[in-house]
Amino acid sequence: MDYPGNLFVVAAPSGAGKSSLVKALMELDSRVQPTVSHTTRPPRGQEKHGREYFFASVQEFDAMVLGDAFVEWAHVHGQRYGTSKKMIEDRMAQGADVVLEIDYQGALQIKKMYANAVLIFILPPSWEELRSRLERRGEDSPEIIELRLQNAAVEMAQAQEFDFVIINEVFDRALFDLKAVVHAQRLKYHVQRRARPDTFQALKMA
Numbered sequence: 001m002d003y004p005g006n007l008f009v010v011a012a013p014s015g016a017g018k019s020s021l022v023k024a025l026m027e028l029d030s031r032v033q034p035t036v037s038h039t040t041r042p043p044r045g046q047e048k049h050g051r052e053y054f055f056a057s058v059q060e061f062d063a064m065v066l067g068d069a070f071v072e073w074a075h076v077h078g079q080r081y082g083t084s085k086k087m088i089e090d091r092m093a094q095g096a097d098v099v100l101e102i103d104y105q106g107a108l109q110i111k112k113m114y115a116n117a118v119l120i121f122i123l124p125p126s127w128e129e130l131r132s133r134l135e136r137r138g139e140d141s142p143e144i145i146e147l148r149l150q151n152a153a154v155e156m157a158q159a160q161e162f163d164f165v166i167i168n169e170v171f172d173r174a175l176f177d178l179k180a181v182v183h184a185q186r187l188k189y190h191v192q193r194r195a196r197p198d199t200f201q202a203l204k205m206a
């Protein structure tokens, strides 16, 4: 499926900092629009239904799966998460650059459907730092943190399937890298859409 805007998919092990990076990117760049996923996990902290997630019961989520309502969905950390077709189609209809913050399983499903999607994987600088970020965030129980760290090994092994890998050690540097990927993708499609046929010919010969 082709899409005239850009579609960015950002995945990372829990605690690597993807939500923080995507939030900072959106504060700087209003052309980038998020989607809001559905999940069966309970809200944490100040999360609000419809803002961070649409919180659903297992029954509600499974009914949506049966109704083919998701463009992608996966089991992550013992819960279900998915991006609804309605959400992604609404965003695309606005012509926005859409950013999905989802796990690697969902990212690979999206790449199959949208070949132009740009897959970005965020890595923490070390295991110690990943653990300490999850602990400092203070929103998950010790058991949940252990589960997320165990799953991180499986998730990080998928990084090579992604188009770009960004190490989030110094936050501003990682944000710079993320902005650079977004900018490069825009330039690529700007050239493809705007270049005249003779320019394309010259590009092919170069």
Ligand SMILES: Nc1ncnc2c1ncn2[C@@H]1O[C@H](COP(=O)(O)OP(=O)(O)OP(=O)(O)O)[C@@H](O)[C@H]1O
Pocket: 012, 013, 014, 015, 016, 017, 018, 019, 020, 021, 133, 134, 136, 137, 168, 169, 170, 171, 172
């Ligand atoms: N470069 C960084 N240096 C230090 N702390 C960071 C950095 N990036 C993010 N953090 C902090 O690490 C914690 C985890 O970040 P964040 O919630 O963005 O992770 P995440 O990858 O989105 O996790 P999840 O998938 O569980 O939502 C937060 O407290 C955030 O403020």
Ligand SMILES: Nc1nc2c(ncn2[C@@H]2O[C@H](COP(=O)(O)O)[C@@H](O)[C@H]2O)c(=O)[nH]1
Pocket: 011, 012, 013, 014, 037, 038, 041, 072, 073, 074, 076, 077, 081, 082, 083, 101, 102, 103, 104, 105, 106, 107
């Ligand atoms: N495949 C999908 N994964 C998703 C989606 N929304 C979020 N996620 C991923 O789940 C984990 C845990 O998130 P948390 O908010 O509970 O910390 C994280 O990797 C998210 O990226 C989705 O719609 N589909």
